Amino acid sequence: MNSQAPILIVGAGQAGVQIAESLRQEGFGGELLLIGEEPHPPYQRPPLSKKWLADGGSGSAVSLAIRGAEALARRRIELKLDARVAAVDRRAGELTFSNGERLRYGKLAFATGSLPRILPVPGAMLEGVLYLRGIADSRAIAEAIRRCAADQQRVVVIGGGFIGLEVAAGARKLGAEVTVIEGLERLMSRVTAQVVSEAFERVHRAHGVEFVFDAQVVELSGRGGRVELVRTADGREFPAGCVVVGIGVAPDDRIAAEAGVACDRGIIVDECSRTSDPVIAAAGDCTARRLPDGRLQRLESVQNAVEQGKSAAAALMGRSRPFHATPWFWSDQYDVKLQMAGLSHGYDQVVTRGDLHKPAFSAFYFRAGRLVAVDSLNRISDHMLAKRLLDHDLSPTVEQVTNPDFDLHGLVKQSA
Numbered sequence: 508m509n510s511q512a513p514i515l516i517v518g519a520g521q522a523g524v525q526i527a528e529s530l531r532q533e534g535f536g537g538e539l540l541l542i543g544e545e546p547h548p549p550y551q552r553p554p555l556s557k558k559w560l561a562d563g564g565s566g567s568a569v570s571l572a573i574r575g576a577e578a579l580a581r582r583r584i585e586l587k588l589d590a591r592v593a594a595v596d597r598r599a600g601e602l603t604f605s606n607g608e609r610l611r612y613g614k615l616a617f618a619t620g621s622l623p624r625i626l627p628v629p630g631a632m633l634e635g636v637l638y639l640r641g642i643a644d645s646r647a648i649a650e651a652i653r654r655c656a657a658d659q660q661r662v663v664v665i666g667g668g669f670i671g672l673e674v675a676a677g678a679r680k681l682g683a684e685v686t687v688i689e690g691l692e693r694l695m696s697r698v699t700a701q702v703v704s705e706a707f708e709r710v711h712r713a714h715g716v717e718f719v720f721d722a723q724v725v726e727l728s729g730r731g732g733r734v735e736l737v738r739t740a741d742g743r744e745f746p747a748g749c750v751v752v753g754i755g756v757a758p759d760d761r762i763a764a765e766a767g768v769a770c771d772r773g774i775i776v777d778e779c780s781r782t783s784d785p786v787i788a789a790a791g792d793c794t795a796r797r798l799p800d801g802r803l804q805r806l807e808s809v810q811n812a813v814e815q816g817k818s819a820a821a822a823l824m825g826r827s828r829p830f831h832a833t834p835w836f837w838s839d840q841y842d843v844k845l846q847m848a849g850l851s852h853g854y855d856q857v858v859t860r861g862d863l864h865k866p867a868f869s870a871f872y873f874r875a876g877r878l879v880a881v882d883s884l885n886r887i888s889d890h891m892l893a894k895r896l897l898d899h900d901l902s903p904t905v906e907q908v909t910n911p912d913f914d915l916h917g918l919v920k921q922s923a
C-alpha cells in the first residue's frame with residue numbers, strides 16, 4: 508500500500524487530532540482527512556464536568572479547543588465536521604456517510620471514542636435525565652442545575668465515580684441541593700482505596716452533598732414525560748428536579764465491528780495501536796488493548812488517547828511505536844485535585860503519606876511488596892515523583908513511604 512494514499516480518520520476528538528498531527532510529524536505528505544460527527548473542531552472533554560460546568564456551561568466552545576481549524580489547516584489536515592460515518596467497506600476501501608456520501612481511503616484510523624452507559628431501568632430516557640459526553644450535554648446539565656437551584660429542587664446524581672462527583676461539585680457551586688446515589692458502599696470504589704473514597708466523601712459532605720450508598724436505582728418516573736422521582740430497590744424514593752447519570756462509558760466500536768474488524772468491547776489493538784486489518788489503526792476510548800499476557804485493557808483518559816494516537820500514526824506509516832508509559836489521570840472536585848499514577852487494581856497493601864484530613868496526602872498502592880500506583884490529593888510533587896518512580900520501575904518500601912523524614916525523591920536521583 509502506498510503510504511501517501513489518503514488517510515481518513517473517523518472521530519475528531521483527542522485521539523483523532525493526535526493521529527493527524529503525528530502523521531504529519533512522521534512525514535506523511537498525502538491527503539489527510541479528520542472526520543467528526545459533532546459541529547465543533549476537536550475539543551477537550553475534561554473541563555465539561557469540571558470548571559466549565561461549574562462556571563455555568565456558558566463558556567465558548569473555542570476555549571475548549573484542542574486545536575482550532577486554522578492550526579489544523581496549516582498542517583494540511585482537512586476537517587470534515589457534522590459528518591457521521593455510517594459504514595466502512597473494507598474490501599472497497601470506502602467509507603459511507605449517513606447522508607449517503609462515499610469516500611475512498613488508502614489507510615484508515617478509528618478514533619470514535621466512547622458513549623455514556625444508559626441506565627438500564629424504566630424511565631432512563633425521560634426528559635430531565637441527562638448524560639454527559641459532549642459540549643451540548645454539559646450546557647444542558649448546567650442549565651438544568653440552574654433551574655433546580657432556582658426552583659429549590661434537588662439534582663440527583665446517579666453514580667459516585669469521577670463524572671458523578673465532579674458534576675455534584677459543579678452543582679453545589681451553581682447553588683443546587685445535590686443527592687448522589689451510588690450502587691456500591693463507597694465512592695470511586697473501582698479505582699481508589701477506601702482512604703481516598705473517605706477523604707472525598709468528607710469533602711463533599713462538608714459542601715452539603717447528601718450520599719446514598721449500596722442503593723440500586725430501579726426506576727425513574729415523572730409526569731408529562733419529565734423526570735420527578737428516582738426509586739431504589741429498597742423502596743426509597745428521591746424527588747428530583749433533574750437526574751444526571753454517570754455510570755461509566757462503553758467503547759464506540761460499532762462501525763468497526765460491523766466492518767468485521769476484531770472487537771471485544773472495544774476495537775482490539777496491539778501495543779502499537781494496530782487492529783486486525785493491516786491498513787487500519789485505532790486509538791483512544793474506542794480501543795481494547797491486548798496485553799502481553801493476553802488480557803484486554805481499556806483505559807479512558809486523555810493520556811491514553813494521546814499516546815495511542817502517536818502509536819497509531821506510526822503504525823499507519825509502517826513503523827512500530829509501542830506505548831508503555833505509566834498511565835495517569837486526574838479529577839478536580841472543589842479545591843481538591845486528585846492525580847493518579849499507575850493502575851492500582853490487584854493491590855494488597857495501601858499506605859499514606861501526608862495529612863488525611865486537609866486533605867493533602869498520597870495513597871501508595873503495593874502489590875507483593877512493589878509499588879504499582881499512587882493517588883495524590885493536593886500533592887502535586889508526589890504525583891510527579893510517582894510517575895518517575897513507576898516509569899523507572901523503582902519501588903520504595905512501605906517503611907520508606909510511611910517515614911515522613913525519608914526522602915523519596917532521593918530514590919529517583921540515586922537511580923539517575
Ligand code: FAD
Binds near residue numbers: 620807810
Ligand atoms: P472522544 O474525545 O470522545 O472523541 C471521539 C469523537 O469521535 C467524538 O467527537 C465522536 O462524536 C466522534 N465519532 C464517533 N463515531 C463517529 C462516526 N461514526 N463518525 C464521525 N465521528 C464519530 N480523561 C482524563 O484523562 N482526565 C479527566 O479529568 C477526564 N475527564 C473527563 C470528563 C468528561 C465529562 C468526559 C466525557 C471525559 C473525561 N475524560 C477525562 C476522558 C477523556 O476525555 C477521553 O478519554 C478522551 O476524550 C478520549 O479521546 P477519544 O479521541 O478516544 O474520544
